[in-house]
Amino acid sequence: MSIITSIINALPGAVAQGLIWGIMAIGLYITYKLLNISDLTVDGSMCTGAAVCVMLTIAGMPLPLAMVCAVIAGMLTGFVTGIFHTFMGIPAILAGILTQLSLYSVNLKIMGKANQALSVRNYDLLVSLQYIRNVPLWKNAIFVVAAFVVVLIAILYWFFGTEYGCSLRATGSNLNMSRAQGINTSFNTVIGLMLSNGIVALSGALLAQYQGFADVQMGRGAIVIGLAAIIIGNAVFGKIFKNFAFKLLAVAFGGVIYYIVYQIVICLGIDPDLLKLLSAMVVAVFLAIPYWKKTYFSVPKKGGNQNA
Amino acid sequence: MLEIKNIYKTFNPGTINQKVALNNLNLTLNDGDFVTVIGGNGAGKSTMLNAISGVWKPDSGRITIDGVDVTGMPEHKRARFLGRVFQDPMLGTAADMSIQENMALALRRGNRRGLGWGITEKEKAQFKEALKTLDLGLESRVTSKVGLLSGGQRQAVTLLMATLKKPKLLLLDEHTAALDPKTAAKVLELSEKIVEENHLTALMVTHNMKDAIRYGNRLIMMHEGHVIFDVSGEEKKNLTVEGLVEMFSTASGEEFANDRALLSK
Numbered sequence: 001m002s003i004i005t006s007i008i009n010a011l012p013g014a015v016a017q018g019l020i021w022g023i024m025a026i027g028l029y030i031t032y033k034l035l036n037i038s039d040l041t042v043d044g045s046m047c048t049g050a051a052v053c054v055m056l057t058i059a060g061m062p063l064p065l066a067m068v069c070a071v072i073a074g075m076l077t078g079f080v081t082g083i084f085h086t087f088m089g090i091p092a093i094l095a096g097i098l099t100q101l102s103l104y105s106v107n108l109k110i111m112g113k114a115n116q117a118l119s120v121r122n123y124d125l126l127v128s129l130q131y132i133r134n135v136p137l138w139k140n141a142i143f144v145v146a147a148f149v150v151v152l153i154a155i156l157y158w159f160f161g162t163e164y165g166c167s168l169r170a171t172g173s174n175l176n177m178s179r180a181q182g183i184n185t186s187f188n189t190v191i192g193l194m195l196s197n198g199i200v201a202l203s204g205a206l207l208a209q210y211q212g213f214a215d216v217q218m219g220r221g222a223i224v225i226g227l228a229a230i231i232i233g234n235a236v237f238g239k240i241f242k243n244f245a246f247k248l249l250a251v252a253f254g255g256v257i258y259y260i261v262y263q264i265v266i267c268l269g270i271d272p273d274l275l276k277l278l279s280a281m282v283v284a285v286f287l288a289i290p291y292w293k294k295t296y297f298s299v300p301k302k303g304g305n306q307n308a
Numbered sequence: 309m310l311e312i313k314n315i316y317k318t319f320n321p322g323t324i325n326q327k328v329a330l331n332n333l334n335l336t337l338n339d340g341d342f343v344t345v346i347g348g349n350g351a352g353k354s355t356m357l358n359a360i361s362g363v364w365k366p367d368s369g370r371i372t373i374d375g376v377d378v379t380g381m382p383e384h385k386r387a388r389f390l391g392r393v394f395q396d397p398m399l400g401t402a403a404d405m406s407i408q409e410n411m412a413l414a415l416r417r418g419n420r421r422g423l424g425w426g427i428t429e430k431e432k433a434q435f436k437e438a439l440k441t442l443d444l445g446l447e448s449r450v451t452s453k454v455g456l457l458s459g460g461q462r463q464a465v466t467l468l469m470a471t472l473k474k475p476k477l478l479l480l481d482e483h484t485a486a487l488d489p490k491t492a493a494k495v496l497e498l499s500e501k502i503v504e505e506n507h508l509t510a511l512m513v514t515h516n517m518k519d520a521i522r523y524g525n526r527l528i529m530m531h532e533g534h535v536i537f538d539v540s541g542e543e544k545k546n547l548t549v550e551g552l553v554e555m556f557s558t559a560s561g562e563e564f565a566n567d568r569a570l571l572s573k
Contacts, residue, residue, distance in 0.1 A: 159423075163416060166405075166426035170413050173402035176394065177410075180361070181469075182387035182417045 007267045012132045014263040015256055019145040020206045022255030025229035027199030029251050035172040035192040040096030042200045044103025045077040046219035049201025050208035051110040054118045067205045074201020075194040082190030107216050114216045125209040149252045157245040168192055221276055224283050229254035231286040309509045310337040310477055315369035329355040331533030342503050344520040345513045347530035353513040357481045362386050374476045388418025391470030393483040400466030403455030410454055411435045414469035460491035471502050478510040517549045531560045
C-alpha cells in the first residue's frame, strides 16, 4: 500500500515538473520535427535560461523581466549554433555539441559556481514545488505552468500559420524547394534554432524556480527527455491529435507521462542512477521502430496501382 | 530575356576529379522563346540550368535575366525571376505540407514573407481552380499532404507552382525523366499548355530527341559545356531524330554515343 500512497503523493509534483519539461520538448519539437535538425544545444541552453533567471532575480530584477532575459539568452545560444551551422558550414549535430560544450563554461561564469539557490521564501516566484497543495488555484504550480503551455501553443500555432512561419516549415521539409521559391533557408534555420532555444531557456527558468535552484548539470540529457516526450506524445495521442496545436499539446502531455512514469519507477525502488540509462534505451528503441517497420516488416502491396 | 555570356565552370579544380562542366557557354533567349535543350551525358545541360538558378556561382562570365545582372545573386534572391521544375519529383514540393500550402508558398515567391496568414480563403479558391486545369482530380485533395501524391502528380503540382506567379523564365530540368511514359507525355503536354497560355519564356532540358523536336520553337544542342547547334522556326520543325544525330557528329566530330537518347527516339 505504501508504494501506492507515495506514488499518489508524488503525482501532482510529477505533473507540474512534466509540464515544465513539456515546454522544453515543445522547443525541441521545432528543431527536431519542423526544421529536421537534431539540436544538441538544448542540453546547455536549458541551464542558461535557469542561470540567467536566477542570477538576475537575485540581483534584484523583477521576475518577469528576468524571465524575458532568460528567453533572450536562450535565443542567443540558438543564434550561435545557427551561425556555426549555416555560416561556418559545420554539420548541425556538431554545431549543437560545440555550443553545448561552450555553454558549460558560460553557465558556470553566469552563476559563479555550480549551483545557485533561489528560495521561494525570499523571492516571489511564479512556480514552486511548495505551491502544489493548500494554495489558491491561480498560484498552483500545475495551473501556472499549464497556462504557460496553453499561451505558448497558441502563439506557435499562430506563428507557424503565418507567411513567415510557413516558409520556416518549408525550410525543414525541403531545402531545394524552399530556395527555388525564394526562401532564405540559412536565415530561416538560424531563426528556427533561436526560437527553439528561447523556449527551452524559458522551461529552464521555470524549472529553476520550481525546484528552487539552478544547477550547471540540470540540462544534461535534456534532448533525450525532450525526444522521449515527443515520442510518447505521438505514440499516445498521434491517432487522435492531427491539428498542429494538438500535436504540440501531445508533446506537453508526453512530458507529463514521462515524469509520472519516472516517479512510479522511483517509488518502485529502482536505483535512480540507472534512470538516464533507461531513458536513453527507451528512446533508442522508439526511434528504431519506424526503421524496423520499414526494413523488416514491410510487405509489398499486391498489384500495382499507378496514378498519373 | 536571358543572356548568358562566356560562362566557365570547373568542378573540383586541381583534383583527379576535375571536370570542366561549362566551357565558354553563350546563349541568348528572346522573349517568348520555348527552347528545348539536348546533348549527351555530361554535356552541361543541367549545369547550365543550375548556373542560371544560382545553385553555385560560375568561375567567370555573366548572366543577366531581363536586364538584371544575377551572376553574383544568391539562389533564393533570383528565385523571383524563375520558375523551376526538377528532374526528381521529390525536390519540387514540400512533402510534409499540404497541396494548398505548397501553392501558397509558391504564390509568394519573390515577396517579403511577413506575419500575415500564410494562406487566405481567397487563395484557397484560386488554387482549386488552378488544380482543376491539371485534370488529375487534385482539386478535391487540396489539404492532403503532397507526400501522399504520386511522382507524376507531384511533378504536375510543381509545374503549377512554378507558374502560379508568372516567372520571367521557366526552367524545366528533365522534369519528365523520372516518370512512366504515359505520365511523362501528360506532364509534357501540360507544360506546353502552360507555357503557351501564359506566354512564358522557357528552357526545357530533355533526353528525348522526339520531344525536343516536337515541343518549343527553338532547339539547342550542347556538347562539352557549350552550345554547338542552335535552330529555330521552320528549320526546327523540319528536324528529324536521324538528322539531329548526324548534325551532332558533324558539329562535334564525334559519334552521338548516348544510349538513352537513341533508344528514346
